[in-house]
Amino acid sequence: MSTTESTTLTYDVFVNDPPPQDGVLPNGEPKLFSPMASTLIYGTADAVLTDPGMTTDQARALGDWVASKGRNLTDIFVTHGHGDHWFAAGLLAERFGARVVASAGTIAQMEGNAATRSLLWDKIYAGIPPSPVTAVTVPDNRLTLEAHELVIAEVGSTDSDDTTVLHVPDLELVVAGDVIYNGVHMYLAQPAMVGGFGPWRAAIDKVEALQPRHVVAGHQNKALDDDAARTIAETREYLDDAEELLRTENSAIDFFNAKIERYPDHLGRTVLWAGVQTLYGVRDHPEEDARRIVVSSWL
Numbered sequence: 001m002s003t004t005e006s007t008t009l010t011y012d013v014f015v016n017d018p019p020p021q022d023g024v025l026p027n028g029e030p031k032l033f034s035p036m037a038s039t040l041i042y043g044t045a046d047a048v049l050t051d052p053g054m055t056t057d058q059a060r061a062l063g064d065w066v067a068s069k070g071r072n073l074t075d076i077f078v079t080h081g082h083g084d085h086w087f088a089a090g091l092l093a094e095r096f097g098a099r100v101v102a103s104a105g106t107i108a109q110m111e112g113n114a115a116t117r118s119l120l121w122d123k124i125y126a127g128i129p130p131s132p133v134t135a136v137t138v139p140d141n142r143l144t145l146e147a148h149e150l151v152i153a154e155v156g157s158t159d160s161d162d163t164t165v166l167h168v169p170d171l172e173l174v175v176a177g178d179v180i181y182n183g184v185h186m187y188l189a190q191p192a193m194v195g196g197f198g199p200w201r202a203a204i205d206k207v208e209a210l211q212p213r214h215v216v217a218g219h220q221n222k223a224l225d226d227d228a229a230r231t232i233a234e235t236r237e238y239l240d241d242a243e244e245l246l247r248t249e250n251s252a253i254d255f256f257n258a259k260i261e262r263y264p265d266h267l268g269r270t271v272l273w274a275g276v277q278t279l280y281g282v283r284d285h286p287e288e289d290a291r292r293i294v295v296s297s298w299l
């Protein structure tokens with residue numbers, strides 16, 4: 001809650017480049033991960049950073065940007081358990097003497113992602129630093145930044161289980177992690193695990209209910225703005241469209257081709273392809289272990 005004495009908050013977004021990757025997509029183009037966004041929310045002295053990225057190179061680039069803001073970084077907040085959002089947290093926590101914070105559900109997911117590093121992440125990306133889970137919860141899921149409240153809102157299953165967003169009421173801002181996307185293909189594997197798109201849609205409704213003006217998507221095209229109404233509407237539309245294609249397209253490749261035809265300017269086709277292979281893999285082979293399908297969809 002803002003008081004008359006409190007200083008004004010500001011936020012700024014750094015979009016990191018994807019790490020190098022081998023392999024090609026079905027259409028022949030080189031595989032490349034999606035751009036990854038980190039948000040710095042800051043007052044006159046202190047700052048909070050979200051989703052600190054995955055590799056040592058990304059941590060260096062992000063850290064230099066944070067340092068250039070000249071604030072004391074108190075906390076690093078992680079929106080959900082996927083490694084691309086936090087494997088580099090330790091490097092930044094050490095560089096700035098900051099605490100790593102997440103919800104209890106996200107911390108459990110972080111443990112799971114750390115445990116599957118060698119089977120998945122390290123097979124695709126070099127340069128991921130040691131990633132012990134040091135995140136802690138905060139009372140009532142609330143952080144304070146120079147007398148302003150930052151609220152962790154738990155929104156459930158979206159592109160992974162136990163996802164959260166960070167609501168900054170005094171900025172009318174939601175840092176949305178992977179609940180909302182912005183000009184980037186969405187990772188669609190998780191709806192296969194939870195039997196459909198309903199939970200994700202419910203999470204989008206929860207973000208909308210916070211009445212943000214600005215939404216920072218965890219994966220975004222940096223040429224686009226942070227308009228909440230647009231990004232929320234486009235994320236819903238993308239899911240509606242995915243559900244339709246799942247009915248009309250007979251294979252992962254047909255779905256992939258139809259999606260890139262409908263969204264020619266969207267970034268992140270590698271993540272689209274991984275997610276779509278899981279969607280069809282789980283649908284067509286319900287007898288198989290879904291977690292194995294997830295892993296093989298990336299490799």
Ligand SMILES: [Zn+2]
Nearest residue numbers: 082084178218
């Ligand atoms: Zn992500």
